[in-house]
Amino acid sequence: MTDVLNAGLAALVVALAIWVVFARDAFAAVVGFIAYGLLLTLVWVQLQGVDVALTEAAIGGGLTGALLVGAASRLRGTEAAARAERPRALVRVAAAALSAAVTAALAIGVLMLPDPAPTLAPQAMANIAATGVGNPITAVLLAFRAMDTLLEAIVLVFALIGVWSLGPDQAWGGRPGLRHRADPNGILAYLARVLPPIGIIVGTYIFWVGADHPGGKFQGATIVAAMWLLAIMAGLADAPPVSRTWVRVGLAAGPLVFIAIGLMGAVTAGAFLAYPDGYAKPLIIVIELALMPTLALILALLIAGAPRRPVEP
C-alpha cells in the first residue's frame, strides 16, 4: 500500500516537474513550481527527513515561490516579446542535448551509487553526545560542519547586497519596493492582524525545538519573516530604508557573532569553530540566537526587493 502511494507521489513529482518546464506562461510555471515544492515536502516526509521537509516547505516552496511570483509579475510586460522571439533550431537542439546530457549524467551518478551508500551518519551519531544537542541535524549543522552554516549565512548577506544593488541610484538608501496599500478594514489587513501573533510563536517554537527535534533557525526565521511581510503587504507596516543603522547592524550581527565564537574556539579549543569541552551546547544556542534575527531580516528583505523609493528627508 505504501509502495503504491510512494510510486504515485514520485510519478506526480516528475510529471509536475515536466509540466513546469514546458509551461509557456511564466506565472503558471511559478504556481506549478510552488506545488512541486509542496509535493517534494511530502517526498522528504516519506524519506523520514522531517528537517529537510520543513526547510523545503518554508524555503523551497514558500520563500522561493514568493520570490518567483515577484519576478514573474515583473516580467509580465516583456513576456509576449520574449515568446515571439524563438531561438534558432540549432540553439534549441543544442540546449536540449545539453539538458539531456546533464540529466543522464545525474541519473547515472545516482544509479551507480554503491549499496549501502557511503555515510558519515554513524560517526555523527557516535559523537553527538559531545555537542549536547539531541537533533543530529542540528549537531551536524552547528558543530561538525559549522563552517558550511557560517558560509551559508554570509552568502545570504551577499545575496541581499546583490538584490539591493539592482535599485536605481536616486533610490539608494531608500525603502525597498513600492508602498503597499490595502483596505485597512479589508480581509488582508484582518489576516495581518490575526496571524502574526500565532506565526511568531510557531516560528520561535520551531527555532527552539531545533536543538532536539526537527526544526531550527532557518525554518523558524522563514515563518517570522513571512509574518513581517504579511504586515508590510497589508499596509500595516513599511519596509525599513536600507540605509537604517539597525538594519545594517542586524544583517551583520549573526555572521559576526558566529565568526567571533569561531575565533574564540581557535584560541581556547585549538581550531577555528571548535568549541571548548562542555561549552558546546551554550555556544550553539548563542550562535542560533544571533543568527535567527539576521536570517529573518535577510529573508524578508530579499522578498521586499531593491530600494525603489528615494530617501525621505
Next chain:
Amino acid sequence: MTHLADLVSIVAIVAGAVFFLAGTLGLLRFPDTLTRLHALTKADNLGLGLVVLGLLPQVDGVATGLKLVVVWLLVMLAGACASQLVARAARRGERHD
C-alpha cells in the same frame, strides 16, 4: 472501546476524503472563478475538518490532538482569507475587461 474509536476514525476520514474528492472535482469542472472557489472551500473546511476529527481518537496525547485542531483552524483562516483575496482580484479583473 478501541474498535469504536477505529470505526469513528475510518468513517470520518473516508467522509473527509469524499469532500476532498468533491472539492477537487468542482475545482476542475466548475465554469468560473467564484464557483471554483466555492468548491475549494469544501475541501479546506469540511474535508480537512473530518480528517482531523478522524485522527483525534488515534493521537497519543491531548497536546498532539490540540495541535491537529489548531492546524485545521489555521488552514480555515488562511483558506477563507485567500479565497476573499482571489475573489476580489477576479471581480476587479472582470471590471477591467
